[in-house]
Amino acid sequence: ADANAMGYQSADANAMGCVYIAGGTCQAAFDKAIKMEIITREVCLSATHDISIMSIGGKRFIVLEHAPHPSWHLMMAREPKAMRIFKETMCTLNGMRCYCAGRNGISACVDEALGDLAQLVAARATARTFVTELLYGVPTGRFLSKHAQLRHIDAHLPEVQALLRKWHGASVLHSILTSGDLYTDLVRHDTALERWYDKLG
Numbered sequence: 001a002d003a004n005a006m007g008y009q010s011a012d013a014n015a016m017g018c019v020y021i022a023g024g025t026c027q028a029a030f031d032k033a034i035k036m037e038i039i040t041r042e043v044c045l046s047a048t049h050d051i052s053i054m055s056i057g058g059k060r061f062i063v064l065e066h067a068p069h070p071s072w073h074l075m076m077a078r079e080p081k082a083m084r085i086f087k088e089t090m091c092t093l094n095g096m097r098c099y100c101a102g103r104n105g106i107s108a109c110v111d112e113a114l115g116d117l118a119q120l121v122a123a124r125a126t127a128r129t130f131v132t133e134l135l136y137g138v139p140t141g142r143f144l145s146k147h148a149q150l151r152h153i154d155a156h157l158p159e160v161q162a163l164l165r166k167w168h169g170a171s172v173l174h175s176i177l178t179s180g181d182l183y184t185d186l187v188r189h190d191t192a193l194e195r196w197y198d199k200l201g
Helices: 024-035 080-098 105-127 126-138 143-153 158-167 173-177 182-200
Strands: 005-008 017-022 039-046 052-054 061-068
Touching: 017 080, 024 061, 024 143, 039 105, 061 080, 061 143, 080 105, 080 173, 080 182, 105 126, 105 143, 126 143, 126 158, 126 173, 143 182, 158 173, 158 182, 173 182
Parallel strands: 017 061
Antiparallel strands: 005 017, 039 052, 052 061
16 A cells, blocks of 8 residues: 555655555555554645645654545546546645645645636535435535545536436435446436346346
8 A cells, every 4th residue: 555655745854745645545554544543633624625634653744635546547548537536636736735835725725726626626525415415314525435436426516416316216326326437427327327227127
């Protein structure tokens, strides 16, 4: 897992390092280290972007969690949404570097780095509460680590919300959202899902 935990350290020895927990395997190891109290979560800087300040052995660092592995967009054959998520992740890391350099607050730094993507990221983050209420019965907007990829569902779009409600009513939403990459484009996959649902009853 350590091979997927990427870090950046400023030339300023007093500045916090930036750590990118890259992918599900590394996130699982990181979560275990927190549970074992090897790593301490000091404060969540941004729930929208899953950025926190952590510490280990007295050393503080800023962490981006629940982000896909940097090769994910390649494994997805550069599918447009995967490319967009990769860009969002890299922009968020640039925003963290800005924050560590003391140039501005975390939200201002990340929003500036995201540019035109900032509103989309914020809308998707707000809509997470809709998804977690359907999945878990509580509108927390926080996914279990094993479902972290679902934070990228475009649940802010009315057509996606309609499909989420439809498949929730059919009691198969959990299976759909946790099977492969169907969650990345529910609208595109809906016809095939309907066909399989009719066949399987």
